Amino acid sequence: MTKNFKKSAQIIFMQRIKESSPKNISFVDDLADILKVSNDSAYRRIRGETQLTIEEISVICKHFKISFDNFISNMDNSIVSFSHHQLNSHVNTFKEYLSDMKKNIEVMMKYPDAHRRIIYAAEDIPVFQNFAHPFLTAFKIFYWNKSILNAEGYEDKKFETAHIDKELLEIAKDIYHCYSKIDTIEIWSDDTANSTLKQIEFYWDSGAFKTKNDALQVCEELSLMFARISKQAELNIKLDANNKPASLQKNYELYHSDVMIGNNCVMTTMGNLKGTYISYHTFNVMLTTNANFCNETELWLKNLVRKSNLISGVAEKQRYLYFKHINDMLKKLMEKIEKEK
Numbered sequence: 001m002t003k004n005f006k007k008s009a010q011i012i013f014m015q016r017i018k019e020s021s022p023k024n025i026s027f028v029d030d031l032a033d034i035l036k037v038s039n040d041s042a043y044r045r046i047r048g049e050t051q052l053t054i055e056e057i058s059v060i061c062k063h064f065k066i067s068f069d070n071f072i073s074n075m076d077n078s079i080v081s082f083s084h085h086q087l088n089s090h091v092n093t094f095k096e097y098l099s100d101m102k103k104n105i106e107v108m109m110k111y112p113d114a115h116r117r118i119i120y121a122a123e124d125i126p127v128f129q130n131f132a133h134p135f136l137t138a139f140k141i142f143y144w145n146k147s148i149l150n151a152e153g154y155e156d157k158k159f160e161t162a163h164i165d166k167e168l169l170e171i172a173k174d175i176y177h178c179y180s181k182i183d184t185i186e187i188w189s190d191d192t193a194n195s196t197l198k199q200i201e202f203y204w205d206s207g208a209f210k211t212k213n214d215a216l217q218v219c220e221e222l223s224l225m226f227a228r229i230s231k232q233a234e235l236n237i238k239l240d241a242n243n244k245p246a247s248l249q250k251n252y253e254l255y256h257s258d259v260m261i262g263n264n265c266v267m268t269t270m271g272n273l274k275g276t277y278i279s280y281h282t283f284n285v286m287l288t289t290n291a292n293f294c295n296e297t298e299l300w301l302k303n304l305v306r307k308s309n310l311i312s313g314v315a316e317k318q319r320y321l322y323f324k325h326i327n328d329m330l331k332k333l334m335e336k337i338e339k340e341k
Contacts, residue, residue: 011048017064020273022110034063065107080293082286098171105178111270118184119267119301124195126186131176132241133221138164143199160210161217180238180246187255187308193326197333204337219334230323233312255308256322267297
């Protein structure tokens with residue numbers, strides 16, 4: 001009886017991994033390759049005739065980005081497990097953070113266009129949107145390291161656009177390139193743009209910019225970002241870093257929520273696999289692929305969409321008023337910086 005239960009659990013485990021794998025890749029070939037066994041041996045494991053070892057389960061979970069804890073917790077609705085990559089004050093961890101983000105979004109790119117999607121409830125401007133603009137990206141990375149992580153070497157540093165880590169900017173650029181090609185629904189509130197504006201103003205007021213020109217360059221790129229997002233909302237198509245359509249198909253919807261969102265919540269869909277990312281401690285992220293939790297999150301997001309105003313596509317007036325409000329705040333900030341010595 002125990003043996004049959006183990007077989008059943010293994011068969012279900014393998015089926016769920018197969019369902020979440022890209023359809024254009026042979027699951028058997030992929031499994032045989034990562035386990036370094038023959039295709040016949042891989043088939044026996046899929047059918048539950050050969051028991052998986054702990055080492056094999058570990059290799060499978062790492063390769064397919066699946067949490068075995070989530071598989072177990074899916075059998076008990078009261079348990080939800082999360083994985084996370086917590087940043088610390090060591091400066092190299094930010095490179096690891098971006099590299100992990102790049103790997104995760106590149107996994108999504110393996111799926112056909114129709115089988116991948118992101119729904120992003122944005123308390124702050126979606127992190128991916130910053131990455132199309134080098135000065136804005138550099139400012140964000142500097143701000144996170146200095147003011148949030150208290151990273152070593154940043155204590156007495158001032159932000160200047162002359163010193164930009166080109167390696168980090170390239171990783172960020174690659175992330176945005178992938179994001180621009182994935183079908184996405186973004187939900188912004190009245191407060192979504194505020195945090196970035198307040199970060200810039202705080203740095204200006206506290207003398208954390210090297211020069212006035214550095215502060216204004218960041219503001220100018222923020223303005224360019226708002227213009228790009230407004231344009232892609234008009235087209236319902238994301239634009240690449242050169243403001244060219246990144247897709248031949250409509251792949252972008254933007255909603256304005258009157259309800260305060262509270263925290264960044266991202267739902268990803270890859271084939272039959274769903275993942276929920278929840279932010280904490282500013283930009284650290286917890287991830288779960290627990291089916292019950294993800295289904296509840298998806299219902300919450302769809303309900304939020306229903307209660308929000310569509311400002312992409314033909315909603316020209318609503319879109320204009322929304323971005324006018326944001327741009328007016330940015331204009332006041334730039335005027336404040338320009339007036340001060």
